[in-house]
Amino acid sequence: MVESTVGQDNIYNNGIDTAQLKEWDKEHFMHPWADVSTNRAKFGIITEGKGIYLYDDTGKKYIDGPGGMWCVNLGYGRKEIASAVSNQLLKLPYTSPWTSTTEPASILAKRISEKTPDNLNQVFFSTCGSTAIDTAIRFVHFFFNVLGRKNKKIVIAREKGYHGSTYLSASVSGKERDKRDLDTDKTLVRFLPDINPYNRPLNMGEEEWCDQKINDLETSIIETGPENVAAFIAEPILASGGVIIPPAGYHRKTLEICRKYDVLYISDEVVTGFGRLGHWFSSEEVFGIKPDIITCAKGLTSGYIPMGATIISDSLIDRLADQCKESTLFSNGFTYSGHPAAAVAALKTMDLIEDEKILEHVRQITPHFQSRLHTLGEKYEIVGDARGIGLLGCLEGNISAGLTASETLSIDYKFGELIDSACEKRGLLVRPIINMCVFSPPLIITENQIDKMFDILDDSLNEVQNNLLK
Ligand code: PLP
Numbered sequence: 430m431v432e433s434t435v436g437q438d439n440i441y442n443n444g445i446d447t448a449q450l451k452e453w454d455k456e457h458f459m460h461p462w463a464d465v466s467t468n469r470a471k472f473g474i475i476t477e478g479k480g481i482y483l484y485d486d487t488g489k490k491y492i493d494g495p496g497g498m499w500c501v502n503l504g505y506g507r508k509e510i511a512s513a514v515s516n517q518l519l520k521l522p523y524t525s526p527w528t529s530t531t532e533p534a535s536i537l538a539k540r541i542s543e544k545t546p547d548n549l550n551q552v553f554f555s556t557c558g559s560t561a562i563d564t565a566i567r568f569v570h571f572f573f574n575v576l577g578r579k580n581k582k583i584v585i586a587r588e589k590g591y592h593g594s595t596y597l598s599a600s601v602s603g604k605e606r607d608k609r610d611l612d613t614d615k616t617l618v619r620f621l622p623d624i625n626p627y628n629r630p631l632n633m634g635e636e637e638w639c640d641q642k643i644n645d646l647e648t649s650i651i652e653t654g655p656e657n658v659a660a661f662i663a664e665p666i667l668a669s670g671g672v673i674i675p676p677a678g679y680h681r682k683t684l685e686i687c688r689k690y691d692v693l694y695i696s697d698e699v700v701t702g703f704g705r706l707g708h709w710f711s712s713e714e715v716f717g718i719k720p721d722i723i724t725c726a727k728g729l730t731s732g733y734i735p736m737g738a739t740i741i742s743d744s745l746i747d748r749l750a751d752q753c754k755e756s757t758l759f760s761n762g763f764t765y766s767g768h769p770a771a772a773v774a775a776l777k778t779m780d781l782i783e784d785e786k787i788l789e790h791v792r793q794i795t796p797h798f799q800s801r802l803h804t805l806g807e808k809y810e811i812v813g814d815a816r817g818i819g820l821l822g823c824l825e826g827n828i829s830a831g832l833t834a835s836e837t838l839s840i841d842y843k844f845g846e847l848i849d850s851a852c853e854k855r856g857l858l859v860r861p862i863i864n865m866c867v868f869s870p871p872l873i874i875t876e877n878q879i880d881k882m883f884d885i886l887d888d889s890l891n892e893v894q895n896n897l898l899k
Pocket of ligand 1: 557558559560591664668
């Protein structure tokens with residue numbers, strides 16, 4: 430059993446047994462992507478975390494392969510963050526951001542603006558990634574309305590992109606299967622086809638594939654009419670779509686097309702921000718672009734407290750200011766915009782990233798992480814593709830050749846489930862997305878821990894391959 434790092438007064442269960450808790454959870458807690466059928470899952474209970482490890486109610490220890498949901502970048506049990514948040518809660522838990530500010534929120538806005546590309550200095554706080562995206566799109570619409578170009582409404586997005594779960598952010602998300610039974614605003618969005626280089630025709634090089642994708646964007650803008658297109662939204666790496674890494678030069682060329690037609694560029698750095706690729710933000714530092722708007726969340730507070738941010742360029746604000754003779758309100762905001770406790774969690778996260786040289790650490794261990802990942806891709810027949818960048822990785826299964834579409838889907842799910850349970854048995858949590866396993870461990874992971882993680886994955890793939898191909 431793990432030795433608890435927290436006092437008993439933090440534990441709420443009052444001796445209720447775990448079977449009862451699981452039953453209550455199943456009956457009453459509608460989890461994200463809730464299954465409303467009769468076979469609702471009974472979830473395991475995670476009771477504690479320390480470093481890169483999670484512990485369940487039986488005391489079993491797991492390496493947290495996905496880092497929560499790509500968010501617990503600094504790992505679990507960070508007393509520095511917990512006590513800073515606790516102090517802030519006692520000092521001032523809340524004040525209205527409509528009528529006042531707080532020290533942490535204003536310091537945080539300034540510090541974030543120092544980490545973004547030079548022109549992105551206006552920070553709008555929200556509560557998560559979805560609300561950061563919502564805010565970005567609402568701002569873009571507001572921007573063109575104020576400029577008197579009210580037809581500029583359409584957002585161009587990519588298939589397999591994921592941007593969130595509010596109505597607007599879900600509308601620009603391109604994961605078709607997620608939308609089967611939900612409504613989204615289809616008039617608002619144009620989707621461009623899959624960009625994954627792994628899916629390009631056999632005889633096509635990556636450069637030609639890239640040109641084709643750039644051409645898709647330009648054609649879509651021309652066909653829709655540049656006067657109707659407001660923005661292009663893109664994740665630098667399509668994370669939930671399966672860690673899809675666009676071909677070299679893609680981001681720079683998409684930005685050039687956007688500039689040509691006065692289409693604003695929203696870079697969704699909810700996953701890639703705050704160190705995942707070894708930099709504060711990847712738009713400029715990794716991909717060489719300065720977007721108009723960057724969104725972030727998750728790693729911003731290392732997952733300790735919910736918070737999102739939409740960072741808008743000075744140029745956009747200046748263009749508005751030139752236009753506005755009288756007060757013009759961007760009437761969008763949340764009760765908890767700039768919440769002081771969340772702001773303190775973010776400030777502490779930033780301190781720790783700097784003090785512990787986390788960005789340098791990520792850059793240093795990335796080659797080892799990627800090399801272990803790619804070796805597994807080459808070793809197993811059931812793995813079609815191994816890809817990654819920074820501390821992001823994905824293994825995509827390849828076991829459905831020659832099957833029909835519905836057979837493919839069920840075997841794809843089976844692949845994910847088998848890997849998941851083989852890893853879990855051995856003490857590694859992975860996050861299967863249909864036939865893909867994605868990895869985004871806490872950034873504090875060491876080389877030895879990376880080895881342990883991939884050793885478990887190696888054994889698990891071996892077991893699954895033997896089962897599936899026998
Ligand atoms: N954008 C990206 C790239 C994401 O991966 C996610 C969530 O996974 C979101 C936005 C939405 O963030 P949240 O779940 O915090 O609302």
